Amino acid sequence: MRRLRLRYSAALVAALIGVAACGGGGGGAPAPDAAAAGPPQRGGELTVLEDVAFAGGWPTGLDPATSTTGGANVSQMSAIYGGLFRLAADDDGSNARVEPNQAESYELLDDGRTVQLKIRPGIAFSDGTPMDAEAVAFNFTRAVNSTCTCNPRWPLAENGITVVDPQTIRLTFTRPFAAVINSFPVSNTNWIVSPTALQQQGEEQFKITPVGAGPFTVVSNQLSSELVLERNPTYFKEGLPYLDKLTFQSIGGDQPAYQALLAGQAQAYEGLSTTPLLEAAQQQGRMTVTVQPPTSPYVIQLNTKDGPFVDPRAREAIYAATDFEAIAQGLFRGLYPVSQTFTGPGGLFHQEKVEGYQGHDVERAKQLVAELGGLTVNLGTLRAYVAQQVMTALQTQWQEAGITVTTETYELSTLVQQFNSNQWQAMLQTAGAWDPASGVGVAFRFSSTSPFSGVADPALDQMLNDAAATVDQAERARLYTEAGKYISDNAYAPFGLAFAAANLATEGVHGPGLTTKIPPIVVNAGILWDEVWRAAPQ
Amino acid sequence: MTVATRPGADADRAPGRLAALLASPGARLVGKRLLMAVPILLGVSVLTFWVLNLIPGNAAQQLLGPEATPEQVRTLEQQLGLDQPGYVRYLGWLGSAVTGDLGTSLVSGQPVTSQIGERLAVSGELVGLAFVVSLGLAIPVALLAAYKPGRMFDRVSMLVSITGLSVANYVLALLLVLLFAVELALFPAIGFVPLSESVAGNLHSMALPVAAIAFPLFCFYTRFLRGDLVDQLQGEDYVTTARAKGIGPGQVLLRHAFRNSSFGLITVVGLNLGTLIGGTVIVEQIFALPGIGQLMLQAINTRDFVVVQACVLVFAIVAVLANLLADLLYAVLDPRIRYGSR
Numbered sequence: 037m038r039r040l041r042l043r044y045s046a047a048l049v050a051a052l053i054g055v056a057a058c059g060g061g062g063g064g065a066p067a068p069d070a071a072a073a074g075p076p077q078r079g080g081e082l083t084v085l086e087d088v089a090f091a092g093g094w095p096t097g098l099d100p101a102t103s104t105t106g107g108a109n110v111s112q113m114s115a116i117y118g119g120l121f122r123l124a125a126d127d128d129g130s131n132a133r134v135e136p137n138q139a140e141s142y143e144l145l146d147d148g149r150t151v152q153l154k155i156r157p158g159i160a161f162s163d164g165t166p167m168d169a170e171a172v173a174f175n176f177t178r179a180v181n182s183t184c185t186c187n188p189r190w191p192l193a194e195n196g197i198t199v200v201d202p203q204t205i206r207l208t209f210t211r212p213f214a215a216v217i218n219s220f221p222v223s224n225t226n227w228i229v230s231p232t233a234l235q236q237q238g239e240e241q242f243k244i245t246p247v248g249a250g251p252f253t254v255v256s257n258q259l260s261s262e263l264v265l266e267r268n269p270t271y272f273k274e275g276l277p278y279l280d281k282l283t284f285q286s287i288g289g290d291q292p293a294y295q296a297l298l299a300g301q302a303q304a305y306e307g308l309s310t311t312p313l314l315e316a317a318q319q320q321g322r323m324t325v326t327v328q329p330p331t332s333p334y335v336i337q338l339n340t341k342d343g344p345f346v347d348p349r350a351r352e353a354i355y356a357a358t359d360f361e362a363i364a365q366g367l368f369r370g371l372y373p374v375s376q377t378f379t380g381p382g383g384l385f386h387q388e389k390v391e392g393y394q395g396h397d398v399e400r401a402k403q404l405v406a407e408l409g410g411l412t413v414n415l416g417t418l419r420a421y422v423a424q425q426v427m428t429a430l431q432t433q434w435q436e437a438g439i440t441v442t443t444e445t446y447e448l449s450t451l452v453q454q455f456n457s458n459q460w461q462a463m464l465q466t467a468g469a470w471d472p473a474s475g476v477g478v479a480f481r482f483s484s485t486s487p488f489s490g491v492a493d494p495a496l497d498q499m500l501n502d503a504a505a506t507v508d509q510a511e512r513a514r515l516y517t518e519a520g521k522y523i524s525d526n527a528y529a530p531f532g533l534a535f536a537a538a539n540l541a542t543e544g545v546h547g548p549g550l551t552t553k554i555p556p557i558v559v560n561a562g563i564l565w566d567e568v569w570r571a572a573p574q
Numbered sequence: 575m576t577v578a579t580r581p582g583a584d585a586d587r588a589p590g591r592l593a594a595l596l597a598s599p600g601a602r603l604v605g606k607r608l609l610m611a612v613p614i615l616l617g618v619s620v621l622t623f624w625v626l627n628l629i630p631g632n633a634a635q636q637l638l639g640p641e642a643t644p645e646q647v648r649t650l651e652q653q654l655g656l657d658q659p660g661y662v663r664y665l666g667w668l669g670s671a672v673t674g675d676l677g678t679s680l681v682s683g684q685p686v687t688s689q690i691g692e693r694l695a696v697s698g699e700l701v702g703l704a705f706v707v708s709l710g711l712a713i714p715v716a717l718l719a720a721y722k723p724g725r726m727f728d729r730v731s732m733l734v735s736i737t738g739l740s741v742a743n744y745v746l747a748l749l750l751v752l753l754f755a756v757e758l759a760l761f762p763a764i765g766f767v768p769l770s771e772s773v774a775g776n777l778h779s780m781a782l783p784v785a786a787i788a789f790p791l792f793c794f795y796t797r798f799l800r801g802d803l804v805d806q807l808q809g810e811d812y813v814t815t816a817r818a819k820g821i822g823p824g825q826v827l828l829r830h831a832f833r834n835s836s837f838g839l840i841t842v843v844g845l846n847l848g849t850l851i852g853g854t855v856i857v858e859q860i861f862a863l864p865g866i867g868q869l870m871l872q873a874i875n876t877r878d879f880v881v882v883q884a885c886v887l888v889f890a891i892v893a894v895l896a897n898l899l900a901d902l903l904y905a906v907l908d909p910r911i912r913y914g915s916r
Contacts, residue, residue, distance in 0.1 A: 085764075088859065088872070095681040095876050096637060104637050183653075185638040185646055240683050258692075259682050260872050261864045287764060288859025291748060296862075299755035299763035447875075450630045456644065487643070 097243025129553030329382025380534030382555030738793030844900030
């Protein structure tokens with residue numbers, strides 16, 4: 037009965053997607069070419085849709101010191117605050133780099149134990165007060181002292197935040213922390229609030245109507261529903277932003293968002309992950325579909341601390357029973373590349389192959405399962421379209437190898453409980469970030485000290501810590517290659533699809549990260565909102 | 575002839591009128607039902623609180639996210655008062671709620687009463703318009719279908735009704751957007767224009783959400799009323815008597831059968847009115863309407879129990895009031911019904 041209902045639902049969704057794909061006609065015209073868009077134009081308004089389940093939810097407000105969803109609300113935050121640093125890339129997503137934005141420059145000193153930031157002179161918050169080193173120090177101190185989990189994970193020395201001169205601030209660490217600059221775009225400390233406005237409004241009001249020095253200022257804010265912004269006339273970049281008004285509108289998922297774009301009620305949507313809709317949008321040809329270069333591959337975390345995966349043979353059986361290439365081709369038509377380690381093609385230190393990686397070999401998997409006298413596995417994942425599709429496919433593949441598999445789909449809270457209680461066996465999760473040492477990086481899934489890791493191996497901890505600390509990029513690459521091989525050799529966790537969500541923009545809308553490629557910092561790409569523009573209607 | 579009236583006689587009579595009004599059967603009914611509502615609302619709030627406590631995770635965990643250490647979670651639980659025993663939290667909440675203060679959101683730190691107030695207006699308008707539209711269409715269609723059952727109009731209305739009842743409202747909502755927003759560009763697919771901004775703009779923005787809720791209701795009411803009318807017309811003695819008196823079929827239908835059938839319809843509408851305001855969640859999500867359903871869904875996802883509790887309480891109050899209204903309407907429709915008379 038349940039299967040019948042599932043089939044019915046699947047058919048219904050497919051039918052809707054099919055109907056939606058046909059909506060508005062348009063045929064199979066190619067998506068507009070960003071390069072051929074011509075020079076940017078000033079003016080106009082833009083409504084951006086955000087999925088309420090992720091970027092469209094900002095329940096704790098938009099104060100970087102207290103917002104626990106800052107990682108999901110990168111767009112809203114950057115539009116209001118701008119950011120000390122930003123991740124930029126060439127139009128095709130290559131040559132991605134973190135570059136100073138409101139910061140003018142930085143220097144890593146003392147082998148990465150000290151970082152000195154120079155703030156661009158002449159920047160003012162939209163309330164007219166100066167954004168200088170004092171203001172940045174105030175923000176850093178506030179963030180460090182915040183009880184929010186969004187506070188920075190800096191190994192900060194005592195009194196480690198120092199104002200050197202009106203434009204210079206120094207951070208001193210207890211150990212080398214070379215990844216600090218790359219971590220800024222994924223950290224709430226990247227967004228600097230006006231200390232004066234904060235004091236005048238008080239924290240409760242400030243989270244609703246925050247004041248920064250970014251390209252836009254807040255007009256109105258209904259939490260997790262609608263954020264209306266208007267052009268900041270005192271923005272420090274001359275001629276920017278292009279848009280006069282920018283509205284973030286929360287919406288209940290990919291399907292209604294896609295239809296709202298087709299109906300012309302919004303002009304952009306961030307984070308499309310329903311693959312059939314993505315294909316429909318590509319075929320329909322009335323909007324630009326930008327699939328970002330993926331940075332965080334899926335990984336099947338195996339709990340090596342307890343249960344069946346303490347035995348390396350059980351872990352090897354999972355490696356041998358898993359065929360991610362087949363899943364990538366069969367379910368996603370090759371849209372997402374398969375990775376053998378914790379980096380995706382859009383991320384730093386990506387390596388396509390890991391030497392000696394145990395690939396798909398169903399006979400070997402069967403043999404290992406026989407040796408073990410059978411293998412029963414409970415596989416879980418978070419409730420998300422791609423993850424659930426992959427989990428179902430894995431279940432089928434593993435059963436073919438003689439493994440008994442049960443599956444669970446979790447909400448975030450129940451997933452956390454599973455990890456905290458160590459009552460889990462296998463979890464399909466994403467690992468890594470653009471820089472493996474920043475944000476929810478690789479250590480989150482593989483470090484002994486992380487509650488969300490299935491591995492407790494001091495040798496791996498050392499490799500990952502060294503890689504995060506090293507200033508020399510070539511040495512970092514070598515250490516990450518070594519760590520990837522170590523994970524593979526010990527069969528700690530097979531890696532899979534490197535998935536990244538897509539952005540949709542209607543005709544005439546252009547902008548870096550929206551219609552050009554920028555690797556996702558963690559989940560969504562950091563759209564550079566000050567450079568987004570709309571062509572005037574012909 | 576002049577009738578002399580003593581100065582101040584009206585004022586003297588006023589307390590007497592008030593006493594008479596309070597002693598009237600209608601007032602007694604209202605008073606009795608409102609008194610009965612107290613244990614109902616208390617029961618609902620206790621049940622909601624208990625169920626919410628059974629849901630895994632809490633606001634502290636949700637607020638802090640997966641990276642939080644158990645110590646951080648414990649600290650925030652203390653700050654939010656989530657470490658206190660359930661009954662202490664409940665009584666604290668209840669103490670404030672009876673004074674009209676529904677507390678402060680655990681997640682946003684904003685007063686819940688004002689959050690609900692803003693959003694209740696949107697959901698209230700959505701549901702109110704949906705009822706007006708669905709009843710406004712269902713009653714004439716059902717009357718016409720029952721007038722000559724089995725004929726073409728009846729068959730077509732039955733087909734439409736069954737189709738409408740078979741389609742989930744989220745599917746209907748998406749199809750409506752596809753047809754009326756994407757293809758025909760007649761109505762907006764998302765967004766809400768407040769009444770204070772523009773009445774026409776407001777109605778324009780509410781058209782598709784109202785249709786998504788109203789259409790299944792229209793189908794249900796049409797089938798329900800048409801069936802009851804046909805039963806009345808075919809099997810009741812009073813109809814035979816009316817016909818024997820020479821009253822025309824139209825008059826029998828309108829003045830006799832419809833009047834009797836409307837009791838059932840009122841009961842159903844009353845029950846729907848109480849539950850539908852909480853059932854607008856999906857439609858509000860699809861059309862990006864800032865209503866109470868959207869607020870409650872977000873609150874459930876973030877385990878913001880204070881907001882969920884307040885939303886459920888509001889739904890319960892609406893349900894109680896809707897049923898009370900239905901009871902009062904019975905008395906209006908049938909003078910023989912005298913609640914509370916001995």
